[in-house]
Amino acid sequence: MGTSRRMVLATLAGGALAGCTAPTRAAKPETAASASPSAHRSSAAPSPAVTVRPARLPAATRAEMVARYGHAVPHTWGFDAPGVVHRLPGRQGIALTFDACGGRGGSGYDRALIDFLRRREIPATLFVNSRWIDANPAVFRRLAAEPLFEIANHGTRHLPLSVTGRSAYGIPGTRSAAEVYDEIAGNRARLTDLLGSPPRFFRSGTAYCDDVAARIVTALGERFVSFSVNGDAGATFSPEQVRTTVGAAPAGSIVICHMNHPEGGTARGVAAAVPRLLASGHRFVRLSDSLH
Numbered sequence: 001m002g003t004s005r006r007m008v009l010a011t012l013a014g015g016a017l018a019g020c021t022a023p024t025r026a027a028k029p030e031t032a033a034s035a036s037p038s039a040h041r042s043s044a045a046p047s048p049a050v051t052v053r054p055a056r057l058p059a060a061t062r063a064e065m066v067a068r069y070g071h072a073v074p075h076t077w078g079f080d081a082p083g084v085v086h087r088l089p090g091r092q093g094i095a096l097t098f099d100a101c102g103g104r105g106g107s108g109y110d111r112a113l114i115d116f117l118r119r120r121e122i123p124a125t126l127f128v129n130s131r132w133i134d135a136n137p138a139v140f141r142r143l144a145a146e147p148l149f150e151i152a153n154h155g156t157r158h159l160p161l162s163v164t165g166r167s168a169y170g171i172p173g174t175r176s177a178a179e180v181y182d183e184i185a186g187n188r189a190r191l192t193d194l195l196g197s198p199p200r201f202f203r204s205g206t207a208y209c210d211d212v213a214a215r216i217v218t219a220l221g222e223r224f225v226s227f228s229v230n231g232d233a234g235a236t237f238s239p240e241q242v243r244t245t246v247g248a249a250p251a252g253s254i255v256i257c258h259m260n261h262p263e264g265g266t267a268r269g270v271a272a273a274v275p276r277l278l279a280s281g282h283r284f285v286r287l288s289d290s291l292h
Contacts, residue, residue, distance in 0.1 A: 060219050062181045068219070069163065069177040074210035077166055081214035084224045085291060091252035093285035094277065096124040096270070097227065098259035101158050101205065102131030109139050110259045113267035118148065122274055125225075125287045127154035127203045130187040132260060133194075144195055150286040151195060153222060156186035158205035161213035168208035180213045184220050201225045201287050207256070225287060227256035232269065235261035242269020247276050254287070 079086070088095055098113070106129075117124055126149050133140045143149050160166065160173035161180055167173055174180045184202060192198045202222040209217075209224060217224045231237075231246045235258040242257070242265050249255050257266050274284075 062178060062185070065181045065216055065219065066176075066178050069180075069212055069216055072163065072177070072212045072215075074163055074212045076211045077162070077208065079207055079226050081209055081211040081224070083214050083218050084209065084226050085254070086226045086228045087254060088252045088285070088287075088290040090290075091250075092290040093283045094249050094251065095254045095285055095287050095290065096122065096231075096246075096257070097127060097152075097203075097225070097254060097287070098124055098257050099127045099154055099203065100129060100132040100136075100260045101154065101258070102129035102133070102135065102260070103158055106158070106260050107132050107135035108260045108262050109136055110262040110264075110267050112262065113259055113270060114143070116267060116271045116274075118146075120274060121148065122284050123148050123150075123286045123289070124284070125150045125152050125201065126259065127152045127201070127225075128187075128191070129154040129158045129205070130156045130190055131158065133190065140194070150288055151191060151199060152201040152203065152225070152287070153184065153187050153191060153199040154203055155183050155205050157183060159183050160206045161204035161209040161217070163210060163212045166208075166210065168206040171206055173208065174213070177212070177216060180216045181220070184217055184222065188220065188222065198222075201291075203256075223291060225254065225291075227254045229253045229255045231255045231257040232264065232266045234258065235264040235266055237265050237269065239265035239268035239272065242266055243272040245273075246270055247273035249277070249282075251282060 126143060128140065128151055144151050160168040160171055161183060162173035162175070163177050163180055165173055165175035174183050183204070188198055198221060200222060202217050202224050203226065207226050214224050229245065229249045232242050237245065246255055246257070246269060257270065258264070259266070
């Protein structure tokens with residue numbers, strides 16, 4: 001494990017839960033008038049509707065997953081498991097990924113962050129939890145309709161992905177292959193209905209998984225994507241800490257930050273880091289631009 005990877009894991013241990021804990025002040029939901037960069041001063045057209053095509057659900061059923069993996073014994077627990085992606089192949093740009101965790105205290109919307117990405121035309125992959133969609137339906141429709149952003153699966157209840165009930169940062173994980181299926185497939189089905197096609201990428205709540213659960217993700221047609229740079233430590237970093245951490249990301253990095261805590265330092269830190277990375281020759285990509 002390299003020095004940068006050890007730093008990433010140590011930083012996450014200090015603040016991963018903040019992505020889902022209660023914000024210090026309530027976030028204002030985005031409306032159609034506030035979605036565009038100039039919307040704070042003028043009205044805008046209503047959010048475009050997402051084109052809905054016939055849903056394509058996972059070929060594997062819950063019963064099939066239980067039959068295949070119900071008695072499998074996991075051998076790993078953490079951020080690493082067979083098939084989990086941590087970096088882009090061939091140092092192809094930098095992938096900024098933003099989690100929207102949902103649930104009590106985790107359903108805010110960092111409008112300043114998204115507006116910055118729009119202004120600078122910075123592509124990003126947004127890992128969205130089902131509960132966050134419940135709290136922000138209009139925002140979700142707007143984001144899903146923008147080619148700049150790619151929507152990915154952040155689970156149904158934002159749980160660590162385990163077949164034995166292991167916990168991460170005090171959050172109990174799924175307890176069986178059946179619950180792993182529910183955590184993945186519940187939000188997958190919803191995103192498929194909303195987007196017209198199934199999401200390609202999955203990240204569990206806390207990004208923890210065991211090797212059996214990771215195999216279930218693959219069996220359901222998604223790729224488990226972790227990270228190599230922890231950009232905001234679960235939205236607990238100050239703007240300067242985010243700037244320093246994200247600004248040091250090398251080519252090929254998958255950066256994890258959060259878009260559900262507008263009271264945090266993520267937006268200002270990313271806004272300070274991105275121009276420096278661009279000036280030094282880096283480019284930004286969505287996960288699907290590099291992971292085929």
